[in-house]
Amino acid sequence: MSLKDEKAEDLAKILHTIxxxxxxxxxxxxxxxxxxxxxxxxxLGGFTGTGDFTVKIPIADFNGGPRPKLGxxxxxDGDRFRITRVTNHPRYPMLVLVVSPRD
Numbered sequence: 001m002s003l004k005d006e007k008a009e010d011l012a013k014i015l016h017t018i019x020x021x022x023x024x025x026x027x028x029x030x031x032x033x034x035x036x037x038x039x040x041x042x043x044l045g046g047f048t049g050t051g052d053f054t055v056k057i058p059i060a061d062f063n064g065g066p067r068p069k070l071g072x073x074x075x076x077d078g079d080r081f082r083i084t085r086v087t088n089h090p091r092y093p094m095l096v097l098v099v100s101p102r103d
Contacts (some may be wrong), residue, residue, distance in 0.1 A: 054096055
């Protein structure tokens with residue numbers, strides 16, 4: 001078994017054990033979801049609460065099809081969030097999404 005295969009197998013075990021379910025485009029995925037970073041942002045009229053977090057989904061789970069993109073909505077834990085950043089590094093096996101509460 002190659003090192004890449006071993007890593008994929010280990011990732012599948014991690015996702016099975018501690019992964020959480022997210023939905024995108026009517027599909028469910030097991031993902032690693034970080035704790036939300038809570039803060040305040042100055043807007044017109046004062047400060048408003050903000051919170052964002054990362055969602056990491058194995059690229060292989062998309063089977064070469066479309067992937068989430070900036071501005072898409074993703075569901076997690078009964079709420080819906082807007083994707084504000086997408087990182088897709090060719091040597092990293094996961095698509096990294098930064099999401100924030102929908103406006």
